[in-house]
Amino acid sequence: MLFPLSQGYNTITETAMDQRQPLFTWKYFALSGLIATALLAFILTACNEDGLAHIDNTATMQPVLSEYQIFEGKPSALNPAAGFHLYELSTELFSDYAEKQRLVKVPSGQRLTPRQDDLPDFPDGTILVKTFYYYHDKRDTSKGRQLIETRLEIKSGDRWNVGTYLWNPAQTDARLVTSGLNKTVNWIDEHGIGKVISYHVPSNHECGTCHSSNDVIIPIGPKLRNLNTDVSRDGAVVNQLAYFQQQGVLGDVDPAQITALPRWQDTTYGLQDRARAYLDMNCAHCHRRGGFEDGDRLRLGYDTPLSDTGISGQRDNIIDQLSEGRMPLIGTSMVHGEALELIRSYIKSL
Amino acid sequence: MKYYFLLLILMLPMAAMAQDTTRVRRFTGLVLAFIPQYSYRSLHYDADSRWLESMRDNEMPNTGIKARAQVRYRINDRIALLSGVEYANLGIKTRFEDLQWISEADNLPQKSRTIYRYKFLALPLHINYILTARDNLRVYAGGGVTTSVFLSRKTKVDLRDDHHASAKTVGFAKFSWSATIGAGLEYMVGQRFSIRAEPFIEHYFNSIVTDDHIREYLFSFGLSTGVFWAFKG
Structure with missing residues (x-):
C-alpha cells in the first residue's frame, strides 16, 4: 500500500522526532x-x-625543432651545428634517469657575463637547448637511444621564452608541445634491469614550477659554480669556464675564484658537499627566496649556511618526501634511490 | 558559471533555515555510503595541441571509489538535504601496450599500462526528492553539487607482475566543482535503519588541469550504496 506522502520523510522514527x-x-x-x-x-x-608562474612567451616558438637548425646531419645523432656549444653540469637535475645533452648558443659577438658563481647574465638571443633521451641498453650504448624531448629556452626582449619539443617515433624531428603528456618509456639500465616509466613531458605551464623566480622565468642549471668543472674537449681535459672564455662564449672570469659545485657522485668530496650539491641542483630552485616553495622556510642553495637552511628542523620530513616520491614536485615518477641514500646519510650525520 | 552554482549551494541551506519556524527536528539521521564507480575524462585541446588527441586514443575508463558521510536535513515530507564529507578517487587508465626491447635481459616486462588516480576530499550537498513510497520502500530522485579539494594525482605503471607509482600535486586545480544526478531506492530494515542504492552520474564542470592549452573534465557513473541511520528521537 502506498503510504501518504506526508510520511515521506516522516516515517515512524522521524515522526517521533517531530517534537518542539x-x-x-x-x-x-x-x-x-x-x-x-x-x-x-x-x-x-x-x-x-x-601557484605556478604564467608563461607568456614574447617570441613565437617554431612549430618544429628543425626550424632552429640546432643539429647538423642526422638529427637523432644530436651533432651540434656551428654556434651551439656543448656544456656539462657538475651535478644534474634528476629526471627519471634520463640522459641529457645541453647546448648553449650566444649571439655572434656577445658573451655571457659572469655574476659571481651564480647564473651569468645572458645576452638577448641566447638559446639554451636540453635534449632528454634514454639509451636502449645502457650496458651497451652502441645499441642506440630513444630521444624523448628537447626543451628550448630563448632569451628575447629580456625575457626567457620556453618551448618543449616531442620527438617523433622516427626520430627525424620534434614537434612543439604546449600541453603536457605522459609517454611510456622503457630501457635496460646498467645492471641489466628492464625499466618502464610513464615519462611526463611538461606543459609550458608546468615549466614555471621549477623555472620561476619571483614569477620570472629563469634557467636553473648553468650557474657558474655548476659549470666550473673539468670537461673533455677536442681530446683534452680542460676547465669548462676556461674553455668557454677561449671560445668567446663567456666574459672574463678566473675559474679559481668561482666556487666549484661537487659532482654529487664523486666520493672524493665529503658527505656534506655532495649532499648539498645535490640539494642545490634538485631542490633549491623551488626551496629558496622567490621560488615555488618560498613559504616553507627551507633554503637549499649550496651557498646557504647550514644554520639558515632549515634542514635540521625538517630532517624526517625531507626523507619522507624524497622516499615517497612526493619530491621533487614535478619531473620524476620514480625515487632516485642512490641520491636518497646520500641525503639520508647526510641528514643522519647532522 | 561556477559562481552561480556556488551561490546556489549557499542559498539552499539558507532557504532551509529561513523556513525553520516550526522548530521541528530536521536533522533526521546519518547516511554512510560506499560508492564504486567508473570514471573517465573528456579532453578539450586548443588548435595547437589538437594533434595530441591521437596519442591518447588508448585511454579508457577505470574503476574508482567514493566514501561519504552525510547528515540528512529534512525540509518537508518530500524533500531532504544531505551534506557532509566525502573522499573521492577517480581513475582513468591506458590499455596494455607491448613493450619493445632492443637487447635481451632477464625478466624484461612484456606489457605495461598506466593508471592515473585523482584523489579529492569533498563537501557534497545533495537534495533527495521522494517520488513515491510504498510500505518500507521509498523511491527518490537525487541531485546536487560537490566542492572538491584536490589532494593528488597518482600515476601507477602496471607491468602485470610488478608496478610502481608516484603522486604529484602540481599543475592541477586546487578546487573543483561537480554536479551529480541520480535516482535510488531506500528500504527500511528496522526502526532506525534503511539501506540505500542509487545509480548516479557525476560531471565536473571545471578543468582539473590548469594547463593553458588543454581542458580536462572528469566524469563518473556508478552505484551509491549505503545505509541510513536515524537519530534517536
Whole structure:
C-alpha cells in the first residue's frame, strides 16, 4: 500500500522526532558551520591558482625543432651545428634517469657575463637547448637511444621564452608541445634491469614550477659554480669556464675564484658537499627566496649556511618526501634511490 | 558559471533555515555510503595541441571509489538535504601496450599500462526528492553539487607482475566543482535503519588541469550504496 506522502520523510522514527525543541541547538550550529564552509570555498575560488608562474612567451616558438637548425646531419645523432656549444653540469637535475645533452648558443659577438658563481647574465638571443633521451641498453650504448624531448629556452626582449619539443617515433624531428603528456618509456639500465616509466613531458605551464623566480622565468642549471668543472674537449681535459672564455662564449672570469659545485657522485668530496650539491641542483630552485616553495622556510642553495637552511628542523620530513616520491614536485615518477641514500646519510650525520 | 552554482549551494541551506519556524527536528539521521564507480575524462585541446588527441586514443575508463558521510536535513515530507564529507578517487587508465626491447635481459616486462588516480576530499550537498513510497520502500530522485579539494594525482605503471607509482600535486586545480544526478531506492530494515542504492552520474564542470592549452573534465557513473541511520528521537 502506498503510504501518504506526508510520511515521506516522516516515517515512524522521524515522526517521533517531530517534537518542539530550542531553535539554537548544536544542529543549528552544524548547519551554520556548513554554510560557513561553503562560503569559505566560495572565497577560496578567487584563490584557485596553482601557484605556478604564467608563461607568456614574447617570441613565437617554431612549430618544429628543425626550424632552429640546432643539429647538423642526422638529427637523432644530436651533432651540434656551428654556434651551439656543448656544456656539462657538475651535478644534474634528476629526471627519471634520463640522459641529457645541453647546448648553449650566444649571439655572434656577445658573451655571457659572469655574476659571481651564480647564473651569468645572458645576452638577448641566447638559446639554451636540453635534449632528454634514454639509451636502449645502457650496458651497451652502441645499441642506440630513444630521444624523448628537447626543451628550448630563448632569451628575447629580456625575457626567457620556453618551448618543449616531442620527438617523433622516427626520430627525424620534434614537434612543439604546449600541453603536457605522459609517454611510456622503457630501457635496460646498467645492471641489466628492464625499466618502464610513464615519462611526463611538461606543459609550458608546468615549466614555471621549477623555472620561476619571483614569477620570472629563469634557467636553473648553468650557474657558474655548476659549470666550473673539468670537461673533455677536442681530446683534452680542460676547465669548462676556461674553455668557454677561449671560445668567446663567456666574459672574463678566473675559474679559481668561482666556487666549484661537487659532482654529487664523486666520493672524493665529503658527505656534506655532495649532499648539498645535490640539494642545490634538485631542490633549491623551488626551496629558496622567490621560488615555488618560498613559504616553507627551507633554503637549499649550496651557498646557504647550514644554520639558515632549515634542514635540521625538517630532517624526517625531507626523507619522507624524497622516499615517497612526493619530491621533487614535478619531473620524476620514480625515487632516485642512490641520491636518497646520500641525503639520508647526510641528514643522519647532522 | 561556477559562481552561480556556488551561490546556489549557499542559498539552499539558507532557504532551509529561513523556513525553520516550526522548530521541528530536521536533522533526521546519518547516511554512510560506499560508492564504486567508473570514471573517465573528456579532453578539450586548443588548435595547437589538437594533434595530441591521437596519442591518447588508448585511454579508457577505470574503476574508482567514493566514501561519504552525510547528515540528512529534512525540509518537508518530500524533500531532504544531505551534506557532509566525502573522499573521492577517480581513475582513468591506458590499455596494455607491448613493450619493445632492443637487447635481451632477464625478466624484461612484456606489457605495461598506466593508471592515473585523482584523489579529492569533498563537501557534497545533495537534495533527495521522494517520488513515491510504498510500505518500507521509498523511491527518490537525487541531485546536487560537490566542492572538491584536490589532494593528488597518482600515476601507477602496471607491468602485470610488478608496478610502481608516484603522486604529484602540481599543475592541477586546487578546487573543483561537480554536479551529480541520480535516482535510488531506500528500504527500511528496522526502526532506525534503511539501506540505500542509487545509480548516479557525476560531471565536473571545471578543468582539473590548469594547463593553458588543454581542458580536462572528469566524469563518473556508478552505484551509491549505503545505509541510513536515524537519530534517536
